Amino acid sequence: MDRRTTIKWMLAASASMPLLQRPAAGMDSVAAAAPAQGRGYGTDPDLTRIYHSGDLWPLLLTPAQRRTAGALCDLIIPADAVSPSASAAGVVDFLAEWVSAPYARQEADRSVILDGLAWMDAEAIRRFGREFATLEEADQHQICADICSEQNAQPAFAQAAKFFARYRDLTAGGYYSTALGRKDLQYIGNVPLKSFAGPPLALLQKLGLESGTDRARVTPGET
Amino acid sequence: MPFVTSATLARRYDVIVVGSGAAGGQSAYTLSLEGAKVLMLEAGRKYDPESETPMFQTPDQAPLRAASTPDKRFGFYDATVDGGWEVPGEPYVQTAHDAAGRFDWWRARMLGGRTNHWGRIALRNGPYDFKGHTRDGLGFDWPLSYSDLAPYYDKVEMLVGVYGSNDGLENTPDSAPGCLLPPPTPILSDLLIAQRARRLGVPVIAGHRAVLTQALDFNTSPARLHPGNPGAQQLIAADMQRRAACIWATPCSRGCSIRANYQSTTVHLPPALASGNLDIVTDAMAHEITLGRHGLASGVRFIDKTSGKECHAAARVVVLAASACESVRILLNSRSARFPSGLANSSGKVGRYLMDTVGSSLGGQIPLLESLPPLNEDGASESHVYTPWWLYREQLAGKLGFARGYHIEFGGGKRMPGLGTLAGIEWLTGGSYGKKFKEDARRYYGSFVSFDGRGEMIPNKGSYCEIDPQVKDKWGIPVLRFHWKWSQQETRQAAHMQQTFKAIIEAMGGRVNGAAQTDGAKAIQAGGSIIHEVGGAIMGKNAQTSVTNRWGQTWDVKNVFLADGAVFASNADKNPTLTIMALAWRGADHVLDLMRRKEL
Numbered sequence: 001m002d003r004r005t006t007i008k009w010m011l012a013a014s015a016s017m018p019l020l021q022r023p024a025a026g027m028d029s030v031a032a033a034a035p036a037q038g039r040g041y042g043t044d045p046d047l048t049r050i051y052h053s054g055d056l057w058p059l060l061l062t063p064a065q066r067r068t069a070g071a072l073c074d075l076i077i078p079a080d081a082v083s084p085s086a087s088a089a090g091v092v093d094f095l096a097e098w099v100s101a102p103y104a105r106q107e108a109d110r111s112v113i114l115d116g117l118a119w120m121d122a123e124a125i126r127r128f129g130r131e132f133a134t135l136e137e138a139d140q141h142q143i144c145a146d147i148c149s150e151q152n153a154q155p156a157f158a159q160a161a162k163f164f165a166r167y168r169d170l171t172a173g174g175y176y177s178t179a180l181g182r183k184d185l186q187y188i189g190n191v192p193l194k195s196f197a198g199p200p201l202a203l204l205q206k207l208g209l210e211s212g213t214d215r216a217r218v219t220p221g222e223t
Numbered sequence: 224m225p226f227v228t229s230a231t232l233a234r235r236y237d238v239i240v241v242g243s244g245a246a247g248g249q250s251a252y253t254l255s256l257e258g259a260k261v262l263m264l265e266a267g268r269k270y271d272p273e274s275e276t277p278m279f280q281t282p283d284q285a286p287l288r289a290a291s292t293p294d295k296r297f298g299f300y301d302a303t304v305d306g307g308w309e310v311p312g313e314p315y316v317q318t319a320h321d322a323a324g325r326f327d328w329w330r331a332r333m334l335g336g337r338t339n340h341w342g343r344i345a346l347r348n349g350p351y352d353f354k355g356h357t358r359d360g361l362g363f364d365w366p367l368s369y370s371d372l373a374p375y376y377d378k379v380e381m382l383v384g385v386y387g388s389n390d391g392l393e394n395t396p397d398s399a400p401g402c403l404l405p406p407p408t409p410i411l412s413d414l415l416i417a418q419r420a421r422r423l424g425v426p427v428i429a430g431h432r433a434v435l436t437q438a439l440d441f442n443t444s445p446a447r448l449h450p451g452n453p454g455a456q457q458l459i460a461a462d463m464q465r466r467a468a469c470i471w472a473t474p475c476s477r478g479c480s481i482r483a484n485y486q487s488t489t490v491h492l493p494p495a496l497a498s499g500n501l502d503i504v505t506d507a508m509a510h511e512i513t514l515g516r517h518g519l520a521s522g523v524r525f526i527d528k529t530s531g532k533e534c535h536a537a538a539r540v541v542v543l544a545a546s547a548c549e550s551v552r553i554l555l556n557s558r559s560a561r562f563p564s565g566l567a568n569s570s571g572k573v574g575r576y577l578m579d580t581v582g583s584s585l586g587g588q589i590p591l592l593e594s595l596p597p598l599n600e601d602g603a604s605e606s607h608v609y610t611p612w613w614l615y616r617e618q619l620a621g622k623l624g625f626a627r628g629y630h631i632e633f634g635g636g637k638r639m640p641g642l643g644t645l646a647g648i649e650w651l652t653g654g655s656y657g658k659k660f661k662e663d664a665r666r667y668y669g670s671f672v673s674f675d676g677r678g679e680m681i682p683n684k685g686s687y688c689e690i691d692p693q694v695k696d697k698w699g700i701p702v703l704r705f706h707w708k709w710s711q712q713e714t715r716q717a718a719h720m721q722q723t724f725k726a727i728i729e730a731m732g733g734r735v736n737g738a739a740q741t742d743g744a745k746a747i748q749a750g751g752s753i754i755h756e757v758g759g760a761i762m763g764k765n766a767q768t769s770v771t772n773r774w775g776q777t778w779d780v781k782n783v784f785l786a787d788g789a790v791f792a793s794n795a796d797k798n799p800t801l802t803i804m805a806l807a808w809r810g811a812d813h814v815l816d817l818m819r820r821k822e823l
Contacts, residue, residue, distance in 0.1 A: 040294050041286055043311065044268070044304040047277040047477075050284045076656045083661070094288065103292045141657075149654025165649060168656060172664065173642035177282035177289075184661070185640055185668045189601035190279055192470035196602050198408030203598075207591060209414045 040102050053093035060100040060110070061092075064131075068117045069095055071133035073171040075140055083184040086175045094174035109166065116163030123160070225496040226269065226503050227262075229527040229534040233502065236262040236538040237818065239523050241509045241553065244336030246544035246787035248487030248495075249379070249804045253811035254542075255500035256455040259818065262536055264507040264525055266545075267305050267332030270339065272488050276302065276480040278473045281639070288642045302339035302478035302486075306331030308751070312697035316704035323744060326577070326686070326707035327751035328548055334505055335488035336546065337754070338800070339478045343432040343485060344606055344632070345385045345801040347376050349394030351615075352795035355681075359619070359626045361712070362681045363576075363792040366764050366773040369396065375805035377402045381444040382459070383485040383804070384466070386603070387431035395428075395611040401443060404436045406607065407471075410600045412592060412635030412672050413608045419730035425631075425723065426613050430606035433485035433801075434475065439463040455498070462494040475604040507534075510700050511557040512541050512566050512783060520566075520783045526698045540782045540814055540823055544807065547789040548577070548688060551759040552703050554770075555690045565690075567777035572770050573760050577686045577707075578794035580755035581629060581678035582748040583717040586736045587728035588651060592635075592670040600636035600669075609633065612796055625715040629678030629796045631723070637669035644668065650736065671736075674727065676720030679796045681712050682758055686750070707750040714743030721746050755799050757788030775810040782823050786810050 041056055053059065061069065070087045073095065077086035086092075099110040120143070124132040128139050144164070146157045153161035175181045204210045227233075237259040240250045247263060255261045277300045282289040285299040292299075296307045308327040315328050331337045350369040355362045373396070379385075380402040388406050389397035406429035409417065417427035441463035449455035466489070467481040475484050482489040495501045506528040513535065515521030522537035543550040554573050557566035565573050612628030638644070645664045652663045685708030690701045718741060725739035740746035763769025766778035775790050777783045786807040788799050795802075817823040 040292060043294050043307070045286075045294070045299070047275060047300060047304075048280070050280075051286045056286055077661060078657055080658050080661055090283075094283075098287060101287060101292075103294075105290075105292070106287070144656060148656050150649060152654065165654075168649075168660070169646035172645040172660070173288060176640040176645055176664065176668075177642055179281070179283070182281075182640055185637075185665060186597035187637060187640055188597045189599045189637070190281065190472050190639055191599070192472050193599070194470075196407050196469075196471040199411040199414070199598060203411065203596065204414065207411075207415065209411075209418055 053090070053097040057100055057102055059096040061096040065114065065117055066092055066096065067133045068121055068131065071140065072117070072120060072167065073174075075137075075144060076168050076171045077175050083180055086171050089175050089178045089180040091171055091174040095170060098170060098174075109170070112163055112166055113170075116160065116167060119160055119163065225501060226505070229504060229507065229525075229530070229532070232262065232504070232534075232536055233260070234537065236260050236502070236536065238262070238540045238542055238814065239264065239536055239538040240542045240544055240786075241523060242336065242544035242546065242549070242787065243334050243492070243503070244331075244338045244487055244544070244546065244787075245800050245803045246807045247542075248335070248338065248491030249807035250542050250544055250786045250811045251501055252491040252495045253808050254815065255495045255498045256449060256458065257452065257811075257815050259500060259815060261495075261501045262538065263501060263503045264509050264523060264536070265334050265503065265505045266508045266528075267334060267336075267505065269505045270304065270334040270488060272302075272335075272339065272478045272482070272486060273480045276478040278477070278480050282641045290642050297340065297476065300474070300477045302476060303331045303337070304333050306333065306337075313702070314694060314696060315702050316691045316694055318704060318706050322747075322749045323709065324707050325749050325751075326579070326705040327749060328703070328705065328756070329751065329754045330546065330549070334503070335486050335492070338485065338487040340476050341800060342605060342798070343434055343475050344798045345380070345383075345387075345431050345433045345485075346630070346797035347396045347398075347431075348372070348795045348797050348802050349396050351394045352793060352797065355627070355793045361626050363761065363763065365792045366762055366769075371773070372802070372805050372809065373399075375809045376801065378448055378808060379801060379804045381440070382448055383433050383490050384435040384439050385431055385433050385801070386429070386436045388429035390428045392426065392428070392611055392613075393615050401440065401447075403431075406430065407436055407603045409607045410602055410636045411595070411598065412589070413633060415589065415591065415731055416633055416635070416672065416727065417608060420610065420727050423726055423730055424613070425610055425727065427608050427610050430609045432603060432606055434603045435466060435468045435483045436603065437468050439466065458494050458497055462497065465493075466490070469603055471599075471603065472601050504536075508698055508700070509545060509553055510698070511553060512543075514557070514559050514561065514566070514780075518561060518780065520780055526700070528698070531698075539818065540784065542784045542786050542810070542814070543789070544786040546787055547757050547759045547791075548703060550785055550787055550789045551688060552690070554760065556701055562779070567760075567770055567779040567783055569779050570767055570770060572768065574688045575684070576682035576758040576761055577688060577705075577756060578680045578682050578758045578791070579750050580753040580794060580796070580798075581676070581680050581713045581716050582753040583676045583720040583740075583746045584673060584748075585721055585724035585728070585739055586634075586671060586673040587724075587731070587733040588667065588736060589670050589672055589728075589731050589733035591732055592672075594666050595637070595669055598637050598669070600638065602636075605634070606632055623715075623719065625712050625719065627679035627681060627712065627716070627796070629676045629716060629720055631720075632675040632677060634673035634675070635671065640668070672728065672731070672733070674720075674724040676717070676724070677753065677755075677796055677798065678713070678716045678720065680794050681710065682761075682793065683708055683710055688759065709744075709747060709750070711743075714747055716743070717747035718743035755788075755794065757791035757794050757799050760785050760789040761792045762790040763792060774813040775806060776813070784810055784814060
């Protein structure tokens with residue numbers, strides 16, 4: 001994030017200033033300093049091979065950005081009794097791939113995400129004198145509590161809340177689309193079956209859906 | 224030698240079929256199995272579903288978790304290659320870019336075209352759908368009736384394999400015995416939708432899709448498909464046995480390497496090639512139909528994309544099956560002294576009356592479906608059930624404010640989690656993160672439903688395409704310029720859809736995500752976005768008001784036929800593919816008949 005952007009966001013965060021417009025992509029943010037390299041995968045990629053982050057275009061995140069990104073995505077999806085944290089599922093690699101991709105949607109996200117990560121560090125330094133990743137968890141929560149809801153954020157944090165919402169969506173998308181995420185949600189499909197049974201009778205009865213005798217039958221409307 | 228090149232073409236064919244999708248596949252199948260020598264031209268590359276389909280791949284194995292990109296509009300694993308609303312090097316011109324006036328043109332430059340990725344929803348038009356003008360004074364009647372096409376719907380269903388049920392509902396035809404495969408068991412959200420919609424008087428019946436819920440009837444069907452032709456019966460009986468039944472996993476939109484659903488490349492082309500009567504040239508971009516002596520077509524000029532050279536193939540008959548707009552483009556680019564404004568265009572109707580499907584969607588969240596036990600709801604990918612149009616009486620009495628109907632497709636279930644599965648749920652969670660967010664994710668996963676309305680558009684004078692006077696594609700072929708307009712018939716229908724969806728969601732005890740749109744102009748999706756474009760060379764009763772007769776044969780040039788959606792005189796709410804195939808089969812039968820009688 002360049003100095004001007006940092007100052008704008010800092011002002012917005014520290015004094016209840018009116019909502020500032022997000023800097024346009026490539027104009028007023030770090031994204032301008034590090035444009036995406038290379039082209040997309042084209043209209044006829046091999047659909048059957050397995051791709052890894054960094055296979056198709058260089059990754060733009062610096063080690064410092066990765067550190068902040070990892071801390072924030074693990075705050076959003078921490079390890080619990082059921083499943084590991086976001087970074088353990090490779091979400092930082094996914095985020096790096098995403099913000100580095102040479103497509104318009106990802107380029108728009110790049111400025112949001114990189115500016116947002118810089119803001120997290122700047123805000124952490126402002127409040128606690130240290131970068132976000134090195135804060136105590138309680139201090140990290142103190143910042144996130146102000147920005148975790150776009151609807152409830154104070155005007156001063158509206159910009160940061162917008163970033164957080166996007167970051168949470170990408171973190172959740174990156175996480176639940178992995179084997180660990182599928183397991184967490186108890187997704188049990190994507191396996192070949194001989195027949196398709198449909199929902200179990202007990203569940204139908206619990207939801208009041210069928211008497212149980214003709215559960216496959218779907219009848220026309222009454223009129 | 225089924226796959227040939229521009230250098231190894233036969234000197235002359237009985238029939239050239241331009242295009243390899245639903246229309247081209249069906250035409251080539253019928254013609255070649257009945258003994259005609261056929262050349263198929265396909266603008267895209269050869270495509271082999273058995274080796275190229277990403278069966279069982281998960282999003283984390285793809286770039287960007289398989290997200291949609293400009294290179295792959297329906298996500299990385301969608302079967303479409305070299306296709307989309309934009310195709311590099313193949314522009315088209317839009318006269319408007321706002322949602323009300325834009326038309327976006329989907330193309331798939333690959334063998335099998337769009338059939339590789341389509342939703343496989345296979346609904347018949349009903350009797351009213353062929354006689355709309357007679358019924359309500361709007362649009363056009365077709366020059367044929369449902370009863371003319373019914374035997375061909377039966378045949379197509381038996382050949383490709385369509386699941387569904389016969390419910391005896393108005394304008395929602397039953398199939399002949401032995402045509403339909405059993406429908407799959409509804410998923411949980413389907414049953415809840417059905418129960419609650421029924422309370423509102425909205426019917427819910429089994430969906431109709433081209434998916435093999437069991438093996439095809441290879442003992443009985445072949446004789447019904449090819450009466451009096453034991454060779455064809457043997458070929459198709461053998462091929463039916465090589466198709467596997469659905470394994471209830473991995474989305475149909477990726478294509479199917481075990482051939483359990485319909486795509487031209489897995490159903491039409493293998494037996495057609497096995498007949499020995501079909502040659503295919505891929506990377507062959509058709510440019511124009513050439514005119515020979517006596518005002519008849521002599522063949523097709525095309526660009527061999529591998530060399531960039533212009534080539535010519537000759538035949539007794541040309542069948543255009545390149546998709547509605549591409550077939551129109553070929554006609555309009557086939558100019559001669561005899562046809563200065565395009566081949567078969569003495570009526571001036573080529574390019575006119577383009578139609579798409581009216582589309583509008585709404586989603587909701589259903590507390591009853593929260594925190595459910597694990598369920599495998601992959602099923603047959605989609606549409607185990609659907610709602611056919613039900614308000615015929617109210618509509619005819621003028622109570623609705625729009626003249627034609629729509630059907631409803633449902634989304635729901637514990638689908639394979641992807642990038643969007645738990646995105647944007649702050650409206651439910653209040654902005655949770657951390658362990659609470661993980662609990663919320665488990666609670667809400669599988670509790671979402673969505674409703675897609677698919678409605679009839681009435682043809683109008685403001686929706687058409689023509690050749691742009693300046694712009695050419697990378698092969699030097701002039702491109703299309705589109706004009707688009709919705710009428711209140713469509714926008715009011717879209718608004719009605721929104722209110723219906725809201726009512727069903729609320730009847731399920733659920734909450735609408737966002738708000739149901741009351742302004743139809745905002746509710747309707749842009750032209751071309753449903754990818755059901757038809758019309759442009761409509762069939763009709765006479766040469767002044769239409770481009771073809773009821774066989775798809777052009778009035779002006781008797782050995783040029785259109786087999787694709789271009790000939791549709793109306794675009795019923797029913798998805799067009801099954802009707803395209805039925806018409807193509809019927810048209811091909813007529814071509815064979817005329818050739819046998821030496822009239823072609």
